[in-house]
Amino acid sequence: MGWLTRKIVDLFNAIARFYYSRKYSAIAERMGRRESEAKGRGFVIVQIDGLAYEHLLEAMERGYAPYMKRLLERGELALARWRCGLPSTTPAAQAGIMYGENFDIPAFRWYEKDTGTSVVCKVPKLARAVQERVSAGRRGILEGGSSYANMMDGDARLSLFTLSALGRQRFFESVRGVGFLLLFLLSPLRVARVVLLSLWEYLVEMAKRAIALFVPGRRYRRPFDVLSPFLAILINVVLREIQTFGVIVDIYRGMPAIYVNYYSYDEAAHHFGPTSVEAFKALRGIDKQIKQIDRIRTRYRRREYDLYILSDHGMTPSVPFQQLYGCTLGQYIARQVGEGVFTDERRGEEGRETIEAQFLMEELKGLEGRLSKRGGALVRLMRRFIEERVGPGEEMPWDLSRRGDIVVRSSGSMAHIYFNVSPSPLDLSEIAVLYPSLLRQLIEHPGIGLVVGREGGETVIVGKGGTITLDEEGAEIQGENPLASLPEPELAAEQLRRLASFPHSGDLILFGAWHGDGKLVCFEDQVASHGGLGGPQDYPFIMYPRRLNLDLEKVTNAKDLYPHFAAYLDGARRPR
Numbered sequence: 046m047g048w049l050t051r052k053i054v055d056l057f058n059a060i061a062r063f064y065y066s067r068k069y070s071a072i073a074e075r076m077g078r079r080e081s082e083a084k085g086r087g088f089v090i091v092q093i094d095g096l097a098y099e100h101l102l103e104a105m106e107r108g109y110a111p112y113m114k115r116l117l118e119r120g121e122l123a124l125a126r127w128r129c130g131l132p133s134t135t136p137a138a139q140a141g142i143m144y145g146e147n148f149d150i151p152a153f154r155w156y157e158k159d160t161g162t163s164v165v166c167k168v169p170k171l172a173r174a175v176q177e178r179v180s181a182g183r184r185g186i187l188e189g190g191s192s193y194a195n196m197m198d199g200d201a202r203l204s205l206f207t208l209s210a211l212g213r214q215r216f217f218e219s220v221r222g223v224g225f226l227l228l229f230l231l232s233p234l235r236v237a238r239v240v241l242l243s244l245w246e247y248l249v250e251m252a253k254r255a256i257a258l259f260v261p262g263r264r265y266r267r268p269f270d271v272l273s274p275f276l277a278i279l280i281n282v283v284l285r286e287i288q289t290f291g292v293i294v295d296i297y298r299g300m301p302a303i304y305v306n307y308y309s310y311d312e313a314a315h316h317f318g319p320t321s322v323e324a325f326k327a328l329r330g331i332d333k334q335i336k337q338i339d340r341i342r343t344r345y346r347r348r349e350y351d352l353y354i355l356s357d358h359g360m361t362p363s364v365p366f367q368q369l370y371g372c373t374l375g376q377y378i379a380r381q382v383g384e385g386v387f388t389d390e391r392r393g394e395e396g397r398e399t400i401e402a403q404f405l406m407e408e409l410k411g412l413e414g415r416l417s418k419r420g421g422a423l424v425r426l427m428r429r430f431i432e433e434r435v436g437p438g439e440e441m442p443w444d445l446s447r448r449g450d451i452v453v454r455s456s457g458s459m460a461h462i463y464f465n466v467s468p469s470p471l472d473l474s475e476i477a478v479l480y481p482s483l484l485r486q487l488i489e490h491p492g493i494g495l496v497v498g499r500e501g502g503e504t505v506i507v508g509k510g511g512t513i514t515l516d517e518e519g520a521e522i523q524g525e526n527p528l529a530s531l532p533e534p535e536l537a538a539e540q541l542r543r544l545a546s547f548p549h550s551g552d553l554i555l556f557g558a559w560h561g562d563g564k565l566v567c568f569e570d571q572v573a574s575h576g577g578l579g580g581p582q583d584y585p586f587i588m589y590p591r592r593l594n595l596d597l598e599k600v601t602n603a604k605d606l607y608p609h610f611a612a613y614l615d616g617a618r619r620p621r
Contacts (some may be wrong), residue, residue, distance in 0.1 A: 060069045088294065088351045088613055089342060090197075090304040091335055094135060095311030096328065097359025098126035098317045098582035109325040112336040113354060113588065122352065122588040125430045125595065129358045130602030131540040133582045134456060136166040136196050138357035141603030142610065143186050143199035143304075148181060151550040152456035153576055156463045158470075158549075163454075167210035172196050176209040186610040188381060190302030193297050200306060205291055206284060246282065279313055285309070289334045293341045299348040305338075307331040311360070315571045319360040319581065355587040357603070363458060363567035363578030364560045366492050374555070374568045375453040376459055381486045382451065390453040454551070455568035457576030461551025471552040473498040474503055487555065491584045492566040494558035495578075497541055504545040506538070515542045530559070536601060537578060 096104075101124075105114040116122045129138050132152050140147040154165040164171050176197050185200030192201035197210045204210035285307065292305050309327040317323040335354060342350050367373050372380075375390030452463040464471055466479060476498070477484055487496050488507055496507045506514040508527025513520050520538055528534035544550055557566030557575050567574040575582040587606075589595055600606060 077444070086349050086351065086613065087190075087299070087301045088303070088353060088610065089296070089338065090302075090353045090610075091338065092304070092306040092353065093310055093328065093331055093354065094306055094308040094357040095314055095319075095358060095360045095371050095575060096586065097319065097361075098356075098584045098586040099581050100359065101356075101586050103320055104310075104325050104328050106323065108308075109329045110332045112332045114340070116339070116354075116588065120591055122354070123591040123595075124586060124588050125597045127587055127597045127600045128536070128583060128602070129585050129607075130604075131537075131544050131578055131583075132456065132459060133358040133577065134166075135357050136172070136175060138585075139195055139199075139602040140176070142357075142606050143197050144176075144180045144183045145604050145607030145611065146183060147602070147604055149178070149547045149549055150175060151544060151547045151554075152454060152459060154454045154456055155461050155549055155551070156452045156454050158452075158468050159462055163452075164549075166196055167208065169208050172208040173210075184579065184608065184611065184614060186297070186614065187302045187304055190300045190304070191291065191356045193291055193305040194284070194308065195304060195306045199302075201302075201304070203295075203300075206288070226351045285330070289337055292338050292563060294340050296338070296350065297345060297347065301348075303350075307334060307359065314360045314447060314573045316364060317572065321575045330399050332616050351593075353587065353589050353591045356585035358575045358585050359583065360573045360575050361458070361577075361582040362562075362564045363557070363571055364564050365570050365575040366557065366566055366568050366571075367570065369560070369566065370492055374455060375451075377490070378451060378453065378462065378483070378487075381483050382480050427620035455569070457574035457582070458557035458565045458568060458579070459577035460555045460568045462553040462555065464552050470499060470548075470550075473500045476552060487553070492558055492560075494566070495541075495556040497545055497554040497556070498552065499545055504542045506541055513538060515539075531579060540578070540601075 056295045101110065101113075104110045105117075117124055130141070130147075131148070134150075134153045136153065137147040137150040140150055155165070156163050164175070165171050166175065167358070177347070180197075180200070185198070187199030187201035189201040189202050190199075192198045192205070192207045192210070194206040195204075196209045198204045198210045203208075288305050288307070292303055295303050310324055310331060313321070313324040313327040339352060342352060370377065373390060450465050452465065454461045454463070463477065464479065466477075471479075473484065484496065487493055488509070494508065498505050498507075500514075502516070506513040506515070506527055508525070511522060511524030511527050513522050513527060515521075515538055526534060528537045541554075545554065555568075557568060559579070560566050563580065565574065565577070565579055587595075587597065595609065
């Protein structure tokens, strides 16, 4: 019976390989995409943006990640927790993983006093500038491969919906014939699923928003906006299907390295909580995409691929500063400094829906001139329809007046404060002279847990009951250790010292206090946040081939993962 079972399984796998070979060979040929000539073992990285290790375990227990759980139970993959480092943000994590360096990426958004530049990593040209800075002289792990919906491209040969590559290349301009429509017309079932899922999600979303109007405490964005939810859902569903389809085709082509990022869990967790039904439903949708990808990876073996499923950071439940204290952090600082002070404050969401809409508009531009007159007109109407509802994008708002004295840049539970009285970083003693009462007011504020600054080349961390002074030789504690409540205080101190050493970190770096019930005070309007320090945001997860037996206890920063993936570039990773 055992022999017969093995033969039946082998026959099934052979039929499946033949089917997928014929199907994706035809697709790749029609799309003008050749097979890769690279040799050796490859890898596929699936990133679930914002999913903490402990929240993945809870999702598996509650049945929201059945396929990932099955991969663990079958012994194909192992699961481990790792430390992403500070800041706990996507640009710092992806720069570290893809290039082995994330120095001077102090947050998701920051300000550069020397040039007067406001940097936010969702702006394509700024994301590209950050990548160029960290990648100088380094090889990206995606060299010759492909990148889908990432912030960095890792030197990928093909990039789709990747911020640092937007405007540099258009993916669909290389498609023959009807171009983008081919992606769907070759798979009618996929088209039907996209349309039906979009309509269903829209109806459910509008029903929940209607309920939110009558249920106190129920949180929903734009409750009176009728069109935006449908456009956002359509973009998310369509682009998610495109990402998965692209990965599947690239596996057929034998691309050496593939990195795809699914961000819908992160978006839902920010607004509803990391363990909310809404966030876990988004995770279940991603789990289904992983199943599709893994099915092709295991059945079509033109090249052997190692599968990695990981997150770039976690998410910590939070309470908005403005909700607790009736003003934003920037407004509070302005009140303490006095009248006549201009405070330039930037905070807000990463806005992935808007970003993806801009990607879609960019690709549609590339298609207009390649279609017939009637087809081009249809695509133009689609592009204008989206543009009218999304706006011109995020390029314009960053040309700000430089007359301001104080600049506030918030990323989750961390905020960088810059004082424009000097283009150089200020020491704490200089801030105390210029703004005599500000430091005391910030330290004593119940919503602020830590105040970090510099003094004579040393890093100073101030809490409610004590101070740590750090230099390269060690730490000096006066009073209570302000980091004592963290699970790894020594590691946190070292990460804060590194962050304060960045040329473009704020003159002051503030961290939200613990509010109770495991929640942090957040400087943005979010019920779960990341970017700062404390809680699940510091501990993402990674699922990796069990045979590799990785030692992740030594990983304290995303850049520590780079050597493992860079080894594939030279063929060091071989099947056993």
